[in-house]
Amino acid sequence: MNKDIFVVIEHRQERIADVSYELLTKGYQIAEKLGGEVIAVLLADDGDQMAQSLKSYADKVLYIKNEIFKNLHSEYYCDALSSIIGERKPALILFGHTVDSFEVAPALAEQLGIPIISNCVDFDIDGDFVRATVPLYGGKINGEYSFNAENGGIISVIPGAFKVENPQKSGEIEKIEFTFEKEYDDKEFIEFIEAAAGEIDITQAEKIVAIGRGVKDEENIDMIKDFADSIGAVLACSRPIVDAGWLPKERQVGSSGKTVKPKLYIALGISGAFQHISGIKSDTIIAVNKDPNAPIFKVAHYGIVDDMFKVIPALKAKIEEMK
Amino acid sequence: MHKLLIKNELLGCIQCGRCSAGCPVSLRTALSPRKLIYKNLRESRKLPKSQDIWSCTTCRTCQQRCPKGVSVMDYIIGLRSYQVERGKIEPTMRDALESILKHGNPWGRPREKRTQWIDDETDVRILSEGEETDVLLYVGCTPAYDPEIQKSARALAKILNDADVDFAIIGNDESCCGNEVKRMGELGLFEMLVEENTALFKKYKFNTMITISPHCYNTFKNEYALDFEVLHYTQFLKKLLDEGKLQISASIDKKVVFHDPCFLGKQNDEYDAPRELLKYLLTDEDNLLEFGRNRERSLCCEGGGGRMWLEVESESPRNAEIRIDDAKSIGAEIVATSCPFCQLTLNDAVKTTKSEDKIRVVDICSLIAENKFEETEMEE
Amino acid sequence: MNSVVCIKRVPETAEATLKIAPDGKKLEEENLVFSLNDADNYALEQALLLQEEFDGDVTVISVGPPETDEIIRMALAKGATNAIRIHHDDISKLDASAVASLLAEQIKDLDYDVVFTGAFASDDAFSLVGTMLARKLEIPHITMAIEMKQDDEDEAEISRELEGGLIAKYRIKFPAVITVQTGMNEPRYASILGIKRASQKEVDVVDDPTIPENKVQLEKISYPPEGKKAEILSGTPEETSSRLAEILKQKGII
Ligand SMILES: Cc1cc2nc3c(=O)[nH]c(=O)nc-3n(C[C@H](O)[C@H](O)[C@H](O)COP(=O)(O)OP(=O)(O)OC[C@H]3O[C@@H](n4cnc5c(N)ncnc54)[C@H](O)[C@@H]3O)c2cc1C
Ligand code: SF4
Ligand code: SF4
Numbered sequence: 001m002n003k004d005i006f007v008v009i010e011h012r013q014e015r016i017a018d019v020s021y022e023l024l025t026k027g028y029q030i031a032e033k034l035g036g037e038v039i040a041v042l043l044a045d046d047g048d049q050m051a052q053s054l055k056s057y058a059d060k061v062l063y064i065k066n067e068i069f070k071n072l073h074s075e076y077y078c079d080a081l082s083s084i085i086g087e088r089k090p091a092l093i094l095f096g097h098t099v100d101s102f103e104v105a106p107a108l109a110e111q112l113g114i115p116i117i118s119n120c121v122d123f124d125i126d127g128d129f130v131r132a133t134v135p136l137y138g139g140k141i142n143g144e145y146s147f148n149a150e151n152g153g154i155i156s157v158i159p160g161a162f163k164v165e166n167p168q169k170s171g172e173i174e175k176i177e178f179t180f181e182k183e184y185d186d187k188e189f190i191e192f193i194e195a196a197a198g199e200i201d202i203t204q205a206e207k208i209v210a211i212g213r214g215v216k217d218e219e220n221i222d223m224i225k226d227f228a229d230s231i232g233a234v235l236a237c238s239r240p241i242v243d244a245g246w247l248p249k250e251r252q253v254g255s256s257g258k259t260v261k262p263k264l265y266i267a268l269g270i271s272g273a274f275q276h277i278s279g280i281k282s283d284t285i286i287a288v289n290k291d292p293n294a295p296i297f298k299v300a301h302y303g304i305v306d307d308m309f310k311v312i313p314a315l316k317a318k319i320e321e322m323k
Numbered sequence: 324m325h326k327l328l329i330k331n332e333l334l335g336c337i338q339c340g341r342c343s344a345g346c347p348v349s350l351r352t353a354l355s356p357r358k359l360i361y362k363n364l365r366e367s368r369k370l371p372k373s374q375d376i377w378s379c380t381t382c383r384t385c386q387q388r389c390p391k392g393v394s395v396m397d398y399i400i401g402l403r404s405y406q407v408e409r410g411k412i413e414p415t416m417r418d419a420l421e422s423i424l425k426h427g428n429p430w431g432r433p434r435e436k437r438t439q440w441i442d443d444e445t446d447v448r449i450l451s452e453g454e455e456t457d458v459l460l461y462v463g464c465t466p467a468y469d470p471e472i473q474k475s476a477r478a479l480a481k482i483l484n485d486a487d488v489d490f491a492i493i494g495n496d497e498s499c500c501g502n503e504v505k506r507m508g509e510l511g512l513f514e515m516l517v518e519e520n521t522a523l524f525k526k527y528k529f530n531t532m533i534t535i536s537p538h539c540y541n542t543f544k545n546e547y548a549l550d551f552e553v554l555h556y557t558q559f560l561k562k563l564l565d566e567g568k569l570q571i572s573a574s575i576d577k578k579v580v581f582h583d584p585c586f587l588g589k590q591n592d593e594y595d596a597p598r599e600l601l602k603y604l605l606t607d608e609d610n611l612l613e614f615g616r617n618r619e620r621s622l623c624c625e626g627g628g629g630r631m632w633l634e635v636e637s638e639s640p641r642n643a644e645i646r647i648d649d650a651k652s653i654g655a656e657i658v659a660t661s662c663p664f665c666q667l668t669l670n671d672a673v674k675t676t677k678s679e680d681k682i683r684v685v686d687i688c689s690l691i692a693e694n695k696f697e698e699t700e701m702e703e
Numbered sequence: 704m705n706s707v708v709c710i711k712r713v714p715e716t717a718e719a720t721l722k723i724a725p726d727g728k729k730l731e732e733e734n735l736v737f738s739l740n741d742a743d744n745y746a747l748e749q750a751l752l753l754q755e756e757f758d759g760d761v762t763v764i765s766v767g768p769p770e771t772d773e774i775i776r777m778a779l780a781k782g783a784t785n786a787i788r789i790h791h792d793d794i795s796k797l798d799a800s801a802v803a804s805l806l807a808e809q810i811k812d813l814d815y816d817v818v819f820t821g822a823f824a825s826d827d828a829f830s831l832v833g834t835m836l837a838r839k840l841e842i843p844h845i846t847m848a849i850e851m852k853q854d855d856e857d858e859a860e861i862s863r864e865l866e867g868g869l870i871a872k873y874r875i876k877f878p879a880v881i882t883v884q885t886g887m888n889e890p891r892y893a894s895i896l897g898i899k900r901a902s903q904k905e906v907d908v909v910d911d912p913t914i915p916e917n918k919v920q921l922e923k924i925s926y927p928p929e930g931k932k933a934e935i936l937s938g939t940p941e942e943t944s945s946r947l948a949e950i951l952k953q954k955g956i957i
């Protein structure tokens with residue numbers, strides 16, 4: 001039986017994504033159970049420093065070096081990973097459920113002919129039997145999926161699902177200079193483009209008022225902005241608001257946006273999809289939502305089940321009174 | 324020549340400009356009905372692709388004022404229908420239309436919540452198939468879902484109960500009337516709603532239908548072929564009053580002005596019923612004021628014709644804001660109306676003109692309910 | 704230039720009350736409204752925009768029961784030229800790889816330059832089928848496309864939207880699979896007359912496809928655990944907000 005857990009490290013512009021540490025933490029627990037090791041798999045060009053910073057989280061850091069890994073190219077990633085996986089046969093391969101893994105993980109599963117469950121918030125392995133929990137329908141239902149991991153399998157986990165703990169290991173770094181047999185010229189990375197720099201950095205904000213699709217109309221945003229201003233908070237939002245072009249991308253909280261850590265987070269008309277709440281690290285989350293069953297109330301500390309357009313003016317008035 | 328031009332008598336146009344002069348949005352937006360017709364007749368006989376047509380509120384003023392019987396508004400709706408067919412319409416309108424198809428209402432709300440306006444204190448019977456009632460209350464989408472307007476629905480239900488009217492509603496099976504759908508130019512969806520609603524109504528036995536919104540009233544009365552009486556609630560309450568079944572005591576000693584909803588007034592010639600009801604409420608009849616532009620000349624609030632789902636860009640103030648300013652200048656304290664859309668646009672204008680402490684916008688049925696059930700919770 | 708668009712019929716669940724069916728594996732469908740998956744709608748629009756620019760066919764393809772024809776007709780009404788439905792009674796029983804195989808089996812024989820899929824479906828959000836399909840067709844793929852620039856019919860520049868608003872730009876040669884993120888364009892409206900007209904167009908039904916074996920099983924679905932619930936403040940807006948203001952003050956937040 002295979003025992004090791006591979007964690008494919010996600011990095012961009014020489015920074016390792018938080019989700020990789022989360023997966024190493026969880027991978028460590030699973031590997032212990034199996035009596036195997038947790039192995040960080042780092043595909044990079046200039047990765048010595050990153051490999052160093054992974055050491056304390058893993059039993060081993062497999063640093064696979066090639067110039068091509070400077071930027072993501074799924075075909076090269078898959079070739080390198082399948083060759084290593086073919087050789088070392090880990091029990092499970094873990095990815096973050098991120099935009100980059102969408103590009104790689106399913107392709108790798110196909111290439112290796114192994115099962116994959118993506119978009120998980122939790123998983124466990126029992127013998128060869130892997131079971132994973134996936135939030136369905138925007139988090140209103142949980143789905144439980146399983147596969148047989150006899151020949152390995154892939155799990156991709158939503159960022160924020162696990163807490164990071166540093167087990168203070170001192171894993172060895174095994175560096176492999178990788179060479180490719182095949183070339184892929186039908187796809188080519190061109191460049192990164194930074195989103196137009198906004199004046200405000202929501203990741204640094206102490207107070208955030210976030211709006212979701214419940215605002216209904218672009219016009220209504222002014223009123224919320226007024227409220228946010230009055231309590232010295234910064235305006236943020238869920239993704240549909242960005243999609244609609246009502247607020248710029250830098251204001252988006254969540255798994256494809258920013259992770260914020262304000263003292264106060266007020267969620268207005270946000271249902272609380274996992275992709276959104278995984279970007280909130282706050283001690284006081286307040287939710288106003290018309291739907292008493294909205295998942296946001298599961299993470300919020302205080303909730304008001306009502307129309308935000310009734311609550312906000314009242315709240316604004318109350319707070320002003322108190323000042 | 325395109326059939327749209329012939330059908331709507333465009334060739335009769337003498338370019339007198341009465342249509343544009345009366346058009347409530349021609350000052351705010353690029354829409355000029357006269358110019359539109361001119362261009363279509365003189366420059367090109369192909370239908371214009373102009374986006375200006377989406378500013379039209381379908382208030383019908385142009386059509387009413389035209390000395391040559393040109394169906395100006397119908398022509399504009401016709402133009403819209405061609406753009407709808409091409410599918411390239413404003414996303415907000417697209418969403419409203421798709422929602423009507425999927426959920427039976429333009430607000431994107433699920434059908435299963437259509438009766439959630441009924442609270443613990445509201446006693447409303449929901450009909451099952453085959454059941455009978457004297458009066459069918461057609462609630463309509465906005466009173467069913469919009470928390471502000473739900474108050475009107477509850478108020479009306481209370482009044483009807485108090486007057487011992489045998490009434491009931493359809494419940495979650497009720498669907499959009501299609502008045503706005505037709506005016507947004509989605510004629511296929513409108514036809515479908517007519518068919519489905521007509522079949523739906525046949526499942527119940529009743530004598531009279533009353534509506535909360537003049538928009539629903541308009542289309543049921545004029546554009547469906549229904550075999551029962553359709554009344555706007557103001558007409559029905561007026562009737563109850565005349566028959567002595569409804570008592571209203573004079574209790575309001577504020578200055579009140581009535582804003583004529585286009586779909587009750589201009590389009591259906593009902594100017595008096597709401598005013599009569601208001602007179603009963605006022606301690607002093609002289610407190611019933613009139614706007615300079617009233618009755619058939621009333622200024623459209625821009626809530627009709629699909630404009631609830633379409634923001635028109637303009638530097639000039641919205642008509643609703645002008646209306647609120649006018650109300651203030653004649654010294655009114657209450658702007659009464661009898662249409663959900665008017666209520667929403669005017670209420671919004673009260674906020675944008677920061678007139679909250681001077682003007683209150685309220686539906687006539689809420690005024691009556693407050694008056695009758697003062698001691699209960701009817702709120703300010 | 705020909706494109707294929709893979710579409711999925713999904714329930715609208717944002718505001719609906721969801722009930723789990725007795726078999727514990729799917730939802731009660733009775734009161735649910737189904738529609739075209741949001742991201743697929745953007746994928747379809749992108750194909751239609753390409754068609755407007757370069758001419759050619761747009762083929763929509765879906766795996767599902769006969770009810771799927773509703774969304775297929777909508778796509779035809781918007782301008783898709785051909786439609787294929789691969790029949791399956793209950794797609795919740797298929798894993799992503801099986802769906803990709805079923806699609807690939809049909810698509811491989813079509814004459815196409817690009818295959819669009821939505822980047823994810825609103826029900827399970829797996830984001831697997833598009834990439835797997837590319838592998839089965841042995842063509843390159845780009846996922847999470849938010850912008851597409853194309854000067855000729857052989858290749859395109861695609862922007863992928865990464866976390867935090869960073870954009871990664873790629874060049875890709877056709878044929879290729881592109882998975883489309885919501886927000887890439889502005890989907891058009893399908894009028895009812897258009898849909899009615901489209902119901903006359905033919906949908907190619909693959910009645911009895913060979914169903915590939917699942918690698919992943921759905922064990923059951925359940926309501927998420929209650930968790931620690933928020934303290935719900937109740938009352939009128941005035942009451943709730945004054946209570947909340949007090950709490951915030953106590954905590955020294957305001
Ligand atoms: C790969 C991927 C990445 C994603 N990344 C992100 C991300 O980074 N950030 C993100 O936010 N989302 C992200 N999403 C999308 C996410 O899954 C949800 O679709 C999204 O967060 C929902 O946004 P919402 O809560 O604003 O809208 P909805 O889910 O539509 O919720 C709207 C809520 O408003 C309530 N409401 C409506 N009207 C009112 C009113 N008047 N008063 C009070 N409440 C009202 C409703 O009850 C409802 O709960 C991602 C999805 C995927 C698949
Ligand atoms: S119907 Fe009213 S808004 Fe429309 S063009 Fe005529 S006058 Fe103007
Ligand atoms: S009012 Fe009638 S005749 Fe005069 S310009 Fe308008 S359409 Fe022509």
